[in-house]
Amino acid sequence: DTAVSQTPKYLVTQMGNDKSIKCEQNLGHDTMYWYKQDSKKFLKIMFSYNNKELIINETVPNRFSPKSPDKAHLNLHINSLELGDSAVYFCASSLQGGGTQYFGPGTRLLVL
Amino acid sequence: AQSVSQHNHHVILSEAASLELGCNYSYGGTVNLFWYVQYPGQHLQLLLKYFSGDPLVKGIKGFEAEFIKSKFSFNLRKPSVQWSDTAEYFCAVSFLYSGGGADGLTFGKGTHLIIQP
Numbered sequence: 001d002t003a004v005s006q007t008p009k010y011l012v013t014q015m016g017n018d019k020s021i022k023c024e025q026n027l028g029h030d031t032m033y034w035y036k037q038d039s040k041k042f043l044k045i046m047f048s049y050n051n052k053e054l055i056i057n058e059t060v061p062n063r064f065s066p067k068s069p070d071k072a073h074l075n076l077h078i079n080s081l082e083l084g085d086s087a088v089y090f091c092a093s094s095l096q097g098g099g100t101q102y103f104g105p106g107t108r109l110l111v112l
Numbered sequence: 113a114q115s116v117s118q119h120n121h122h123v124i125l126s127e128a129a130s131l132e133l134g135c136n137y138s139y140g141g142t143v144n145l146f147w148y149v150q151y152p153g154q155h156l157q158l159l160l161k162y163f164s165g166d167p168l169v170k171g172i173k174g175f176e177a178e179f180i181k182s183k184f185s186f187n188l189r190k191p192s193v194q195w196s197d198t199a200e201y202f203c204a205v206s207f208l209y210s211g212g213g214a215d216g217l218t219f220g221k222g223t224h225l226i227i228q229p
Contacts, residue, residue, distance in 0.1 A: 033216050041150075041200055041224075045216035056216050090155065098144050098206045098214030103156040 003027050004104035006091050012110045013081055021076045021107045023091030031055070031097050032074035034066060037088040037106070049074050050097060081111045114139045114207050118220035125193055126228050133188040133223050135203030142208040145186040146217065147177055150200040159201075162186065173197070198227045 004025045013019055025032065033056075034046040047066045048056035054066070063079040078085060091104040119134040137143060144163050148156040160171025167179040177188045186203060203220040 035217075041222045043156075043202065043204075043217075043219040043222075045218070048216045055213070092217075097216075098208050100146070100158060100161055101217060102158075103148075105155045 004091055004093055004102050006089075006104040006107050008107060009105065010108050010110075012112065014112055015081055015083060017081050018077070018079045019081060019109070020078070021089055021091075021109075023074045023076070023104055025072055025091075025093040025102070025104075027093055027095075027102060029093040029095050029102075030071055031094045031099075032068065032071075033092040033094075033101065034074065034076050035090045035092065035103075037090060039087070043090070047074075047076075048097070055097065078109075081109075083111050085109060086111045114205070114215070114218055116203055116205050116218050116220040118201075118203050118223050120223045121221065122224050122226075124226045124228065127195055128192050131188070131190040131193050131197075131225070133201055133203075133225075135186045135188065135220055137184050137186070137203075137205045137218075139184070139205070139207050141210065144206040144208065144214070145177075145179060146204040146206070147171065147175070147186075147188050148202045148204060150202065150222075152199070156202065159188070193225075193227050195227045195229050198225060200224055 031050045033048045037043045049068045052068045065077045068074045088106045090106045092101040094101045117136045146161045147159040162179045170176045201223045204217040207215045
């Protein structure tokens, strides 16, 4: 069983479109995260949720909106996609803040 | 703002050579420390972690790391590398708040390790 799963794995879209990435974890963790990995492989946290509540919201454009329908799911919706949004987006989860984070396989987003 | 520095961005070694990758962080408070590995085209996998206790921690695949609090360092080591160790290595730190709670992971910029057969 996959611990942290993401869909889709690849996403190719045009500038200006709206898209969503879904994340699910079956580890029973309370905290979930979204990270962005740029073309130079640099990883930066975007959001963190604890038990459906937003905990961390780094300096991310308003076009990015996370949603957590329950503590096992954390989705990322992106409005009006821009070329600079092209990256790999990783979801992760941990039992609690500061603990070991387990990462999903990533979603490779390409905006044309 | 807290930061994490990895000193070696690209490292090329021959098989059986010893490896040491440096990692330093800037924060005077309590931290949890991690090393993650990312094989080509794959997601991040945990190599090892330090929360408290013995500052020398052992991880998977023969890796170990030593936490030196006075130097704010958490260097990764492996005595004899293999071709299959070719990957991207990330040092990551979770900064813990004094009142409870923690930041998400702050990552170093990564080290691209190439092992030549």
